[in-house]
Amino acid sequence: xxxxxxxxxxxxxxxxxxxxxxxxxxxxxxxxxxxxxxxxxxxxxxxxxxxxxxxxxxxxxxxxxxxxxxxxxxxxxxxxxxxxxxxxxxxxxxxxxxxxxxxxxxxxxxxxxxxxxxxxxxxxxxxxxxxxxxxxxxxxxxxxxxxxxxxxxxxxxxxxxxxxxxxxxxxxxxxxxxxxxxxxxxxxxxxxxxxxxxxxxxxxxxxxxxxxxxxxxxxxxxxxxxxxxxxxxxxxxxxxxxxxxxxxxxxxxxxxxxxxxxxxxxxxxxxxxxxxxxxxxxxxxxx
Amino acid sequence: xxxxxxxxxxxxxxxxxxxxxxxxxxxxxxxxxxxxxxxxxxxxxxxxxxxxxxxxxxxxxxxxxxxxxxxxxxxxxxxxxxxxxxxxxxxxxxxxxxxxxxxxxxxxxxxxxxxxxxxxxxxxxxxxxxxxxxxxxxxxxxxxxxxxxxxxxxxxxxxxxxxxxxxxxxxxxxxxxxxxxxxxxxxxxxxxxxxxxxxxxxxxxxxxxxxxxxxxxxxxxxxxxxxxxxxxxxxxxxxxxxxxxxxxxxxxxxxxxxxxxxxxxxxxxxxxxxxxxxxxxxxxxxxxxxxxxxxxxxxxxxxxxxxxxxxxxxxxxxxxxxxxxxxxxxx
Numbered sequence: 231x232x233x234x235x236x237x238x239x240x241x242x243x244x245x246x247x248x249x250x251x252x253x254x255x256x257x258x259x260x261x262x263x264x265x266x267x268x269x270x271x272x273x274x275x276x277x278x279x280x281x282x283x284x285x286x287x288x289x290x291x292x293x294x295x296x297x298x299x300x301x302x303x304x305x306x307x308x309x310x311x312x313x314x315x316x317x318x319x320x321x322x323x324x325x326x327x328x329x330x331x332x333x334x335x336x337x338x339x340x341x342x343x344x345x346x347x348x349x350x351x352x353x354x355x356x357x358x359x360x361x362x363x364x365x366x367x368x369x370x371x372x373x374x375x376x377x378x379x380x381x382x383x384x385x386x387x388x389x390x391x392x393x394x395x396x397x398x399x400x401x402x403x404x405x406x407x408x409x410x411x412x413x414x415x416x417x418x419x420x421x422x423x424x425x426x427x428x429x430x431x432x433x434x435x436x437x438x439x440x441x442x443x444x445x446x447x448x449x450x451x452x453x454x455x456x457x458x459x460x461x462x463x464x465x466x467x468x469x470x471x472x473x474x475x476x477x478x479x480x481x482x483x484x485x486x487x488x489x490x491x492x493x494x495x496x497x498x499x500x501x502x503x504x505x506x507x508x509x510x511x512x513x514x515x516x517x
Numbered sequence: 518x519x520x521x522x523x524x525x526x527x528x529x530x531x532x533x534x535x536x537x538x539x540x541x542x543x544x545x546x547x548x549x550x551x552x553x554x555x556x557x558x559x560x561x562x563x564x565x566x567x568x569x570x571x572x573x574x575x576x577x578x579x580x581x582x583x584x585x586x587x588x589x590x591x592x593x594x595x596x597x598x599x600x601x602x603x604x605x606x607x608x609x610x611x612x613x614x615x616x617x618x619x620x621x622x623x624x625x626x627x628x629x630x631x632x633x634x635x636x637x638x639x640x641x642x643x644x645x646x647x648x649x650x651x652x653x654x655x656x657x658x659x660x661x662x663x664x665x666x667x668x669x670x671x672x673x674x675x676x677x678x679x680x681x682x683x684x685x686x687x688x689x690x691x692x693x694x695x696x697x698x699x700x701x702x703x704x705x706x707x708x709x710x711x712x713x714x715x716x717x718x719x720x721x722x723x724x725x726x727x728x729x730x731x732x733x734x735x736x737x738x739x740x741x742x743x744x745x746x747x748x749x750x751x752x753x754x755x756x757x758x759x760x761x762x763x764x765x766x767x768x769x770x771x772x773x774x775x776x777x778x779x780x781x782x783x784x785x786x787x788x789x790x791x792x793x794x795x796x797x798x799x800x801x802x803x804x805x806x807x808x809x810x811x812x813x814x815x816x817x818x819x820x821x822x823x824x825x826x827x828x829x830x831x832x833x834x835x836x837x838x839x840x841x842x843x844x845x846x847x848x
Contacts, residue, residue, distance in 0.1 A: 363532045365828040367787035369539065371805070372821035375814060376543035448656055455658050456791055461809050475660050479795060482664055483672055490668075493661030501656035 259509030266506040269499060273319040282309035284316035284469040292485050302487040304478065310487065313469040314495045320470055321499055324385055325450040329443050331389040336396025337432065337439070343397070344404030345427050355401065358394045366391040367453055374462040381464040384457050388450070399442060403435035437514050444510045448503035455496045471496045522837055529833040536825045540818050541585050545578070547814045594819035599811045604819045607804060612823070613694030614682055615789050615800030618723065620695075621716045623782045625724030630731025630774065635762065637732065638739035648736075654729040659788055663722045663795040670718060680797040683712050719796040723788045727781035734777040738770040745769075772843055779835030783828030 272279050282288035287307035288299075295302040301310040343354040366388075373387035407413060408431060416430045457463060458472030466473075471492045478489030552568040553560070560568075569575060573584050588594075594604035637647040671679035678684060682696055689708055691699030697716070700708035742748060743766050751761045793802035801820050808816040 359528075360532050360535045363528075363829055363832065364536055364539075365783050365787055365825055367784065368821055368824045368828065371787070371790065371809075372540060372543055372817055375809060375812070375817045376547045378812075379809070452656070452658050456660075459658075459660055459791055460794075460806055472658075472660070475658075475664075476794075482667060486664075486668055490661070490664050493658055493664055497653075497657045497661055500658070501653060504652060504656050 256509075256512070259505075259512055262502060262505035262509050266502045269318065269502055270322065272315060273322045276315045276319045280309075280312035280315040282312040284308070284313045285467045288312075292481070292488070294485070295487055301491045302485075304474070304488050305481065310474075310491050313474060314471070314491060316469040317471040317474060317492065318495060318499060320381070320464070320468070321451050321454060321496070324381070324454045325447050325503075327385050328388045328392055328450055328454070329446055331385075332392035332396050332446075333439055333443060335389070335393035336398075337400045337435070339393065339397035340400025340402075340435070341404055341427055341432055344401040344408065345431055347405075351401075354397070358397045358401075361391065361394040362398075364391070367456070370453070370457060371460065371462065374457060379462045379465070381468070381470075384454065384463050388453060388457070392450075395442065396439060399438050400432075400435045403438055404431045407431055407434040441507075441511045441514055445504070445507035447507060448500040451496060451500045451503060518840070521840060525833060525836055525840075529829055532829050533826055536822065536829065537586060537589065538582065540822055540825075541582050544585075544814065544818055589822065594822075595815040597808070597813050597816045599808060599813045599816065604816050607816065608801060608819060608823065611799060611801045611804045613800075614798060615786075615793070615802060617682075617695040617697065618716065618719055618789060618793070618798060618800060619782065619785050621720035622723040622785050623727070623778065625720050626727035626731055626781055626785075627778055629724060629728030630735060630778070633728060633732030634735025634739060634774065635767070638736040638743065639762075651729045651732055654725055655733075657726075659722055659726065659791050660795060662725060663718070663792060666718045666722060667795070677717050678715050679718060682715050682799060683708070684715070685711050688712070719792055719798055722796075723785050723792045726788070727778075727785060730781055731774050731777050735770060735774040738773045739766055742766045742770040772839060775839060776835060779832045782831050786824040786827055 276284075282299075285308065287303075288309045289303045289307050291303060291305050291307040293299055293303045293307075299309050299311065301314065304310055304313070339354055339358065343351040343358075369391045370384075370387045373390060374384050377383040377387065413426070413430055416426055421430070454463070455470075455472035455475075458470040459476045461473070461476065463470045463473055474492035475489045475496075478485075478492065481488040482490075552565045552572055552574065556565055556568055573581060576584070592605045594608070596602065597604050597607055600607055633647065633651055637644050637651065667679040670677045682688075685708055687708075688696060688711075689699050689703035689705050691702050693699055693702075696712035697709055700706075700712055743762075747769075748761060748766050751765045752758070756764075789798075789800060789802035790805050791802070792798070793800045794806040797803070801823070805817060805820045807813075808820075
């Protein structure tokens, strides 16, 4: 935390602060953030970037990597590179949506627990503890299996098990901030409860949540890929990276490129996201 | 002390009850009617209704929940749609393979984590490289690792088998159903060797991510303890660095790594679902992977319950072991 919280010095504007942090950025951190940015751009521009359709055949089935199909074609003759680019998009969208819902649910739980205190706090935090004590990936399998496999249900299932950490973090920050003078000042100034919560308590938890969320992206990419590998994702023709690897499994020994490239795509995305998460953590100051 | 342990156990029971409640609610959500599932699609509507009443499906939810608790307490997990057998029978057939795999996996993870943690915490030139390798290890999906190991070690080099638990027709079966243990009990070294070779690739696959996670935790706690006063004292009295590390730093730094190992053992039970499918390992992970496409929710619910409970119980055990081992936690 900087001088901005005590309110005695002039506050640096958000732009100035960002500029200051960027100046402190190390080259390797900058590179990893830039790589992630490129991957995100490729995902957004997938229809433009991809050389072929992700769902329609574009060549002879099971062609090895070559000049016309850089990563080869799969058992239907679809261009693997194009499928990977669209798969990247699904993976990123999935991870971001799960994190967003985790942050929203967790923030509400954490904010209410931290701000109200007393038995509400007790109850909500015990509930959080119980959910933290359960294995999220195992539960996610059961939830998707119960709801029926689809992309939306997978995201829903993982979101249901993903909020507890955020609730803990937000609650911790909110409790700490609640004891600070500016909150008392706001209370004395007659600020209403909702405004107090949303304008004075919640923003203080922002940086910590952002750091945890960015470190979660890589982990979620892996979990979502794992669930889709098990057939718990979008149905067949959808270019999901995990599902592509699973469908290619039977070609592993003869046509290795069919299952291996989707796996490499998942690893590359998770690795970049992890590096960028580390970089962001350094940027925000160690938390 | 006893009060603390009791409280921890009580918390465990609460978590287990919530787990059963969650699975119970999920069963209510599934579109499949258990009576229809049990009788098959040819049964008349009347017969299905009759059987529903028999199963108690017309009772209030709370009553049904207690019936469910009573059933699972007696080991009744309903009937699998796919195998047409009681899920409990299926589980009994598939659990030992998973247990053996997880056991070797956690041994691999603990050893690997120890090596990675020490090597990356020590001050030498290669430690930066090891840290990067660990970051890569944390980003590789288990299926890609499995593909790589099978292609290189099994297909190209032919060193290790890539499918199944054994390739001997006369594998000795014994009381534990763990092939390596049973082979030793029968004094069959060839069988032991065969089973062990089959275990290496899958257990390395499920163990690697955990090894990295344990290694990372161990590195940071090792850093803290290497900077501490007692390590400075040990060094000052002229103790060899190796002994300082082993007797003083490592022992004090092992607590968080133990907690992580417990968590990882639990996560491993989730990882087996993917890894067993790739290595055609006949465990409950493979069983689950087969049950998913056929919408066999009775089977999936039972596996979730078993894996989830194991996770909760293992973590409680680790917590209690730590309370006993480390006087600082007792408070």
